Amino acid sequence: METDISVVVIVYNDATRLPTAVSSVLAQTLRAVEVVIVDDCSTDGSYEVAQGLAAAHPGRVRALRLPENSGGCGAPRNHGIEHARGRYVMFLDSDDELERNACRNMLEAADRSGADLVSGLCVRVHVDSRHGKRVEWYPWLYARTRTLDSIAELPDLFVFDTLSTNKCYRRDFLLEHDLRFPVGIHYEDLLFSARAYLAADRITLIPNRVYFWNVVEKGGERSISNRRHEIANFAHRMEIHRRIDELLAERGQEELKFRKDVKFLKHDLVLHLRDLPLLDTEYRHRFAELARPYIATLDPAAYEEAQPIQAVCAYLLDREDWENLLPAADTLTNRDKISVPLVEREGRIYWCDAGHLADPEGRRILDVTDEGYHVRPLPSMFLRNRLTTYEDDGRGTIRLTGRVVNPLGRIAPGARLRGQLEFRARRRSLRTFRFPLRTLDHTGEFIDWAAEADLAGRLRPLGVIDAVWDVRLVLEVDGERLRTRLSVDGPLLDRAERLRVRPRLTRLVADRLEPHVSRRGHLSFVLTSRGPAARRARQAVDAAVAGRAGDLARAGVRGARKARRRVDSGDTKIRTYHAALLKLPVRKGLVVFESHLGKQYSDSPRAIYEEMRRRGIDFEPVWSYAGRKPEGFPADATLVRRWSWPYLRALAQAEFWIDNQGFPLKLTKRPETTYLQTWHGSALKRMGFDEPRHKLQSRPEQERYQQVLDRFDHFLIRSEHDVRTLARALRLREEVLLRTGYPRNDALVAGRSAGHSAGHRTGHRTGRTAELAAELGIPEDRRVLLYAPTFRGGTSGRARGFELPFDVEEFTRRLGDRYVLLVRSHYLDHVVLPPSVRGRVLDVTGHHDITPLLLLADALVTDYSSVMFDYALLDRPMLFYAYDWEEYANETRGTYFDLREHAPGPFVETEEALFSALADLKAADTEYAAARHRFVTEYGEYDRGDAARTIVDMFFGGGRR
C-alpha cells in the first residue's frame, strides 16, 4: 500500500519513552503510515531501542541516526524530511503522543481541501498532575473546521500557534519551498512555522485533538539560579523574532507584523518581565540590552492594542527606568495591584512622572486614568508592599522591613494607622498566627514598617496538610482594613536560612520552615525536612498520600464536600421549597418585597412599602437583597438574602409578593399568596413572547414560561400602550391588569405640579431635592443634567465596563460652567470618570433609587431607556442621544414604535449634535412642549400621582389591620 503519511519521530536520550511515542503512530486508525525515527546521536541506547522497533515492524518503522549530536530539534527533523516517503509528513517528539485518529483526520482534511498544511488541536497533558490536568492549546483557533487561502485571513494562527508538531505537511510542499528547520538556534519551531504558514497556498484547520504534548512541570517556586540560563534563551528568542520580521517585511505582510507586535507586547514580553524582579542588576541590564533594540522596531500603534500595564512596562523597559518598571512588573503578575504612588497631572492619572510626561508618547502610554485607581474605595485596594530587608538570627526569629505604596496620597498623613503580620496556611488553615509590627510610619508616598517574628517559638503548623504558609501585612487605616502581600525583589532571600519549627503532629513530618518566593512574587514559607529521621518519615507520608489510603481519604473529603455542596445547591433548595416549605402555614401580613432581583431598594415596591409605613399599617415586611451586605436597605424590615433559606421560607409563607421584575422562575406561588407585579417600565423594545428568544421556544418551553407569568395576580399598567405591548407580550389576562399607574412615579407627578408652582425653571431647588443637591456638592447656580442610558450588555461583551459614548472632558470644556452632569449607567455596568471632570460630572450609578435623581435633574439625556416614559411626567426637557439606533432597532429584538418619530425631544446621533442641543436647551424645551404632552398622554395616562395610595387602599386598606 502507498504510504499516506510519514511521521518523523525525533529522539535524544529518551529510550524509555520512545516506544510509547512510536506505538501511538502504529496504533493509528489510518494504517498507511510509516514511522521515521531520527536519533540525535543519543548516548543512552535510544538508537538501539529505535532499531529494535524497526526490526519488530519491518516496512512500517525505520531507524536513522545523525552522525553527531546537533543539540536541537531542527537537524533531526530536517533529516526526517529528507528520508520521508509518504505524501504527507508529520513531526512527533519522543516524549509525546498522537491521538488515535489524528492521521486519518489530517489526511481526510488535506485530501478534501487540497491544503498544503493541515493543523489540529494540541493538548498539553500535565503528566505529574494528580488530576490528569489537560490544557488545550489555543482552542479558539480550532473551534471549527475551516480552510484559509492565506495565513493573512487568520493572523491569530500565525502569532499564537507557532508549534510545528500539531500539523501535517504535504511533502512536495516542503520540498518545493525548501522548508527546513533552522539549525543551531533555539525556538526553531517559530521560524519554521512562520515560513510554512507564509508559503502555504491553502491551510486547513480541524477541531480534532491531534497531538498530546506531555508536560512535566517544574515546581511552583522561582529562583535565580534556574533563571540565569534564560538570558541565553532570550537572546535566541530575539534573534528568531528578528528573522520572522524580516520574512514578513519581504512579503509585505504588514498586518501580520502588526498583530505579531501586539502579541509580543501582550504575551512574549510579559513572560520575561514577570521574572525580572528576581534577577540581579547585571542580568537585568543584559535583558534590557537585548530587548530594547527589538522594542524600538514595534509599531507605535501596537501599544494601543495592549493592556495599559503591558504598554507601560514596554515603555519603561525601553527607557530603562528600573525604579518604576519593577513595580509595574508586579502589577503585570498581580493584575489588581497598585504598585506605585501614581501621579495626577491636569486631571489625568499617570503611572509615574520621572520626566516621561514631557515626552508626548510617554504621556499617552503612562496615562492610566481609565483603570479607575482614583475612584476605588480604600479597602478594596491591593497595594504593593515591597520587602526591603529579610534577616534571621539563626535561632528562628526573623526581622523584616518593608514599604507599602500610598497611591495618590489616599492614606492621609494624619490617618490612624495600625498593622500586623499574619501567617496563614495556603490550604485549610486551622489557625492564623499574628505578629505585631515594631514600627509603622507614614512617609508621604509610602508607609514604612518593621516587624520581628519568632517563628520557631510561636508558629506551630500541624504538618503535612499545611505545607505552605503565606504572609500578609494587614493594615488598618482609620478603622478600614486592607491586606497586602510581601513582594520580594532581587536576591533578598538568597542567603536566607531554613528555620527550625515544631509541627504539632510530630517533628518527624517536617522540621524546617524555608522562605520561598511564590509564583506571584510574594514571600511564603514551606515546611521541609532536614534531619534524616524527618526525611524518612516524609517519604513514608508521601507514599501513603500517593497510595490507596490517600485515595480513600481524598475520596472521603471530596464526598463530604460534594454532599455539602448538594445541600446548598439550587436544585435542593427548589425541591425543599416545594416539598416542605410550601406546606408551612401562610402568615397573614407577611409581605416580601424585591426590586430588580434584590439589587436595589427602589422603584414601585419601595414606594408601596413607604406608603404602608406612612399609613401605619400593621404588617411584617421582608426585603430581599442580592450581594454580600444589604447596604442601603431599610433597617425597620427583615432583610433576607436572595436565594437564602430564610428568603425561601419567607416566600413560601408570605401573604403578598411584591416585586418589579420576577421572583425566581422555578418557585411556584401558592394560591393563598397574592403576587403584585409592579413591573419596571413601559416598553420600547419588544418583550416576552414578542421577543425572538421566546418565539423560537418549543411549546413545552413556552408553557413553562407562561406558568411563570401566570403567577402574577396583579400587574400594574401606566397606559393603554402597556396593554397593547406588555400585557399582550406576557399573555396576561385582562382581570390581572391594574390601571393605577406606577407608585414610583407618584413623586414625579407631584414634582411636576410643585415645579410649575415653585418655578422649577428658575433653577430653584427646595426640600429633599435641595438636600440631594447639597449631598452631591452641586452649586446653586448650576443646572443639572442626568444621563441615563439603557443597558447594553451582550453587544460588546467587554469586561472593562461601560464606556461613555461621548467625551466627558470635552463636555466639561464646553458646558461645564453651566451644567453638572450626573451619569447613571445601568446597575450592571459601571463607568470610570477622569479626575479632570471632578465636581462637574458625577457618577450616581450607586444610588438605589433613580426617582430623586429625576426630580433633581433639570433635563434628561437618554437613549432608549424606559426612564424616558417616567421623566416625561415632569414636563422638563429631554434629549435622545441615539448614536446606534439602526443597530438597536434592527439587529437586536426590534421595537414597538419608531422612536425617531415619537421622541418628545431632539433625537441626535452624533456627539457634536448632542453638545449643540445641550447648549440650547431652552429651544428644545419650548419646541417640544406639545410633543411631551402627547407623549405623556400616550404612554403615561394612568400615572395620576395616587398609585401607591390606591394600591394600599385596595390590598391593605379598610382598617382591617
Add this chain to the structure above:
Amino acid sequence: MSREIFFVCNSVDELGGVTTWTHQMARLFTERGHRVHVIGITGTDVPQDLGSPLAELPYATTTLSETRPPKAGPSRGLRAKVNVAEARRRSAREAGMREQAAKLTALFRAAGEGAVVIVTQVWAMEWVALADTTGPTVIGMSHESYEYSRATSRFRRVKEFYRDVDRLLLLTQEDADLWILQGLDNAGFMPNPLPFWPERPSPREEKAVLSMGRLADQKGIDMLLDAWSEAAPLHPDWTLKIYGSGEDEETLRKQCTSLGLDGSVRWMGSTSDVPGELRTGSVFVQSSRGEGFPLALLEAMATALPCAAFDCAPGVREIIRDGEDGLLASLGNTTELARRLDELMSDRALRDRMGEAARRNVRRYGTDETVRRWEELFAFLER
C-alpha cells in the same frame, strides 16, 4: 469494487425520514452492484409504505425480533440497585440483547472482505456494540442536528456507543465539528441525497408563497403566521399556501383568523403530489424551530423556488447559500423573516436569479454524487 453493505436500523419499515433515507440508499447501492442487507432490530407498530412489499425489494431485509425488548432504567445509583423487579427486567433485556447481537455477529462473520456496517440510529448501535465487528468497517450515523440531540438522552448515548466506531457521520461539517468538540474525534459528515429530481422547474408565475410540513410545533407555522401578518399587508396580491396536516391545525387556523389573515392564507391539507404542487408557487418558506437536513428545502430548491427560512440548524445553512440561492433569518425573529419574504415578493428578478441558482446548486446533493462520496468513504476507511 462490489461490497456487502449492511444497514442496521431500529426497524426496517418504521414511519420516518430515516427509513425513507435507508431504502433510498439501499436501492442506489444495489443498482451499483453492491449486496445490500437492511436489518431492523425490532418490528414496528406504525409501518411506512415502501412502495412494494418487503419480500419484493431488490435487496434482503431481516428483522431480528418482532417484539421490543423490555424497558429498564439505568443501573446506577443506590435505588436502582435495590429494585428487584427492575433488576430482573434489566437482566432479561440484556439477555435478549445478547441473543440478537449473536445473530448480527453471524451475519457479519459470513460477509466477505470489504464489508461495511452502517448503523443509522444510536439505539440500534447498542446492539451492534455487543456484536463482534472485527471484520467489517462500522459507520455510525446520527440524522439530526447536534442541538436537537443535545436536548435528549441520545446526547449521552451517542458519546458512549459511537465512541469507537470507524466513522461517525453527521449531516453537516458544522454538526460534526460540534461532536468533535465533545471528544468524538472519529466524527465526519455526509449529506442526505435529493429524494427526487423534478424534470420541470416551477415557472414562478403564480403569486404564491408555499410552506410544506406537518402542522406541528416543530415546524413553527405559528411563527410563519406572525411573519406573514407583517409581510402580507405590503403584498395584497400574494397568497400563502400552507400544505400539511397535523395536531395543531385547529389552533393555527384560529391564530390565522385572529391575525386577520384569512383572506391571504390558504390551508391546502396534505398532498401526494409534492413535485406538482411545488410548481404552483414562486417562493418557498420554512419556519421550523429545529431541523436536521431538511428534504423539503432540497425539493423546493430543485424545483427552482427561491427559499426564505429560519436559520435553525447547520443543515439549513448548508443547503441555502444565504443571499445567493435563498435568504435566511435568525431563528425566532419573525420580523426578519417577514423582511426576507418581502424582499422576494417585491423583486421578480431576484426570485428568478435565486430560483435558478437554487436549482443549479442543489445538484451537489444529486444521487450519483452522493453514491460516489459513500464509495470513496468506504475506500478511505480501509487505507
